[in-house]
Amino acid sequence: MSTPAKPDIDPKIFGAYDVRGVYPTDLTDQAAYLVARAFVQYLGVDRVAIGRDMRVSSPALAAAIIRGVTEQGADAIDLGMTSTDELYFAVGKFGYPAGIMITASHNPGRYNGIKMCRENAIAISSETGGFAIRDIALSGQFATPTRQGQVIKRDVLDDFVAHALSFIDVATVKPYKIAVDAGNGMAGLIIPRVFEKLPCELVPLYFELDGSFPNHPASPIEPENTEELRRVVPAEGCAMGVAFDGDADRMFLVDENGQLLGGDMVTALVAQSMLQRHPGATILYNLICSRSVPELIEREGGRAIRTRVGHSFIKAQMREENAIFGGEHSGHFYFRDNWYADSGLIAFLTALELVSQSGQTLSQLVSAIDTRYRSGEVNSEVRDQQGRMAAIEQKYAAEGGQIDHLDGVTVSFPTWWFNVRPSNTEPLLRLNLEADTLEEMERHRDEVLALIRQ
Numbered sequence: 001m002s003t004p005a006k007p008d009i010d011p012k013i014f015g016a017y018d019v020r021g022v023y024p025t026d027l028t029d030q031a032a033y034l035v036a037r038a039f040v041q042y043l044g045v046d047r048v049a050i051g052r053d054m055r056v057s058s059p060a061l062a063a064a065i066i067r068g069v070t071e072q073g074a075d076a077i078d079l080g081m082t083s084t085d086e087l088y089f090a091v092g093k094f095g096y097p098a099g100i101m102i103t104a105s106h107n108p109g110r111y112n113g114i115k116m117c118r119e120n121a122i123a124i125s126s127e128t129g130g131f132a133i134r135d136i137a138l139s140g141q142f143a144t145p146t147r148q149g150q151v152i153k154r155d156v157l158d159d160f161v162a163h164a165l166s167f168i169d170v171a172t173v174k175p176y177k178i179a180v181d182a183g184n185g186m187a188g189l190i191i192p193r194v195f196e197k198l199p200c201e202l203v204p205l206y207f208e209l210d211g212s213f214p215n216h217p218a219s220p221i222e223p224e225n226t227e228e229l230r231r232v233v234p235a236e237g238c239a240m241g242v243a244f245d246g247d248a249d250r251m252f253l254v255d256e257n258g259q260l261l262g263g264d265m266v267t268a269l270v271a272q273s274m275l276q277r278h279p280g281a282t283i284l285y286n287l288i289c290s291r292s293v294p295e296l297i298e299r300e301g302g303r304a305i306r307t308r309v310g311h312s313f314i315k316a317q318m319r320e321e322n323a324i325f326g327g328e329h330s331g332h333f334y335f336r337d338n339w340y341a342d343s344g345l346i347a348f349l350t351a352l353e354l355v356s357q358s359g360q361t362l363s364q365l366v367s368a369i370d371t372r373y374r375s376g377e378v379n380s381e382v383r384d385q386q387g388r389m390a391a392i393e394q395k396y397a398a399e400g401g402q403i404d405h406l407d408g409v410t411v412s413f414p415t416w417w418f419n420v421r422p423s424n425t426e427p428l429l430r431l432n433l434e435a436d437t438l439e440e441m442e443r444h445r446d447e448v449l450a451l452i453r454q
Contacts, residue, residue, distance in 0.1 A: 007034055007140040013113075014134040016126050016424050017312060020104055020113030023057040027112055029064040031137070035114055036068025036100065038136035041143055042129060043118060045097040047075045049090045051082030052102035053186050053247050055211035057112045061102050065114070066151055069100075073145025078153045081209070083186040083248035085343035086160045088121040092339035093159065095119075103247040106219035109212045121339040125312040161193050164345045167335070168353040170197060176239035178352070179203040179254075181229040183218030184210040187244035190345065200352075203236050205229060218246035221331060223260055230258040239355065240362050242348050250331035251344030253351060255362040264289035267327025268296045268369050270347050273354040274325045275300040284314055284326035284334075287407055287419055288377070288432045292369050293327075308407040309421070315340045329377075329432075373441040375418075375433040380452045382429045385422040389429070392420060392451050416444050420452065 008030040013021040019035055021027035040048065048069045052058040058081075066076040079090055084101050091099035097119045104111035116124040116133070124130050136142070178200050182188035188207035195202040205228060206215045216225045220243035233241040233254050241254030253261045253269075264285070271283045271293070282303040285293045294304035305321060307314050311334070314326045318340050326334040333347035334340055355362050382388050389409045397403050401411040408421025408430075416435035423430060429452050435441035 007031075007138055009034060009138055011134065011138065014126065014130060016130075017123070017310070018113050018115045018130075020107070020111060022110050023061070023112040027061075027114075029060055032061045032064040032102075032114060033068040034137040034140070035133065036065040037072040037142050038133045039098065039100065039116055040069055040072040040074045041136055042133045043098050045074055047077060047096055047098070049077040049079055049087065049094075049096040049099040050102070051079040051084070051087035051090070051099070053083075053211070054081060054184070054189075054209035055102075055104065055109060055112050055246075058102050058211065061112055061114075065100055065102065070149030070151060071145070072142060073147050073149055075149045076151045078151055079156060080153070081186065081189060082156070082160075083190055083345070084115060085249045085338070085341060085345060086156065086190070087115075088117060088339060088341035088343075089160045089163055090154075090156045091117055091119070092121040092341070093163065094156070101247070105247050106217065106221070106245040106250070108217060121341045123312055123315060123341075128312070157190065157193060161190070161197065163338075164194065164343065164349060165197055167337070167346050168349050172356050173198055173200065173352060174239075174356040175199040175201070176352075176356075177201040177203060177237060179205060179229055179232045179236060179238045179241040180207075181205040181220070181226065181241065181243040182207045182248075183220070183225070183244060183246060184208055184213050184215060185218040185244060185246035186248040187344075190248060191244075194345065194349075198352075203232065203238060205232065213246070218244070220245060220250070220252040221263070226252065226254065226260055230254050230260060234258045240352070244344055245331070249342050249344050251333070251348050252331050253348070253362065255366060257363055259363065261362075261366060262290070262370075262374065263327065263329040263331040264293050265366050265370050266331070266347065266351065267329075267333065268293045269354055269365060270327060270333060270350045271297050271302065271325060272300055273350045275302045276354075278324045281324035282321045284318055284321070284323045286310075286314065286328045287410060288329040289327070290370070290372055290374060290434055291417070292372060296369055306406065311342060372434050372436055373438045375431065375441060375445045378431045378445070378449060379423070379428045380431070380449065381427055382452060383427060385427070385429055388452055389420055389422075392448065395451065416440055418444065418448055420448070
């Protein structure tokens, strides 16, 4: 065994799905180096594909990770700057036994992080190796490698673009004008290469790669971060707008009138398109999605399965069910033929194909589906999360509500439902509620919030 200098790692950077923290106070170069060595040792691999986003700290972290990988005896396949879905693609397509993506996704510029996966782009979470890797890194105890790994540079962007485009029939895409907000993130590198292959006119917003995010946070789930895109789409006569997060694996759509679509409505549209190509297929949706999503899937002849929130759960269940597609309200969209990994780019292309083939506008397609009213996710700081959920369950069970515990507490009535679930990382309860009318949604939302916050 070899023992490096005393490990300089804050254990708090190890989360449920990745390693993440403020650079260089929480997440340091030394921590990244030790995580890389622990990753190689834990998996016992001889090669690791490594991608990084455009954050200011990503080159230094990439250098530390490449050093850790090679010093632990594995070759580092240096992909340079990539999106997260491009990294997953490289691991799956080229048979690499492991991959590391350096990104903090939608977090502010002072953050960075490490996402890890094994063969076939299977994501590593805390329960599937993340905490074991943490413990090895914290121990500083590493087996002495038999060789020094090599650094091999490889550019897979053209291959990735071709793969994403293979999900649609490009010949059916109409020459729309489309606005894309890259948020100064990785979509700014990838989207121009995609549009070279499409007949569409690109209206680019914030395509300059800039990890300080000078224009707005690269987190399109917050409506304030898509204000400019929602203004530009109707002003420029665009057929749609698209907003990506920092590492370009999540995506949100804006219709031709400048209205932002919820991730569940995009899930429904992509499901509709996928079922046209794969009749009768199984499709997963998380339990925060509108009731309209499973209704559409079943109306189109598919099999709808409701899942917990979170990519590690949805990907594992997709593999078990051989599901063709899975979607979440948060803008994550997963594809079986993309190694069950998420890709905002593939979801965007699928929606573009659907609009092209339907002869309808995006708003017309959505209006046929989006007939209910949703609260959005409302967070409340609560100390006794389990006690509050138990009290809520008791009240609504007595009123005849159907209760389930797939993820937190879900209560269902014929014309409305809600889910309350605790945050994994903060003392918060998250409420999502949907009703058939606006008045009913607002009344029940306020009623449940009063119970949560009492």
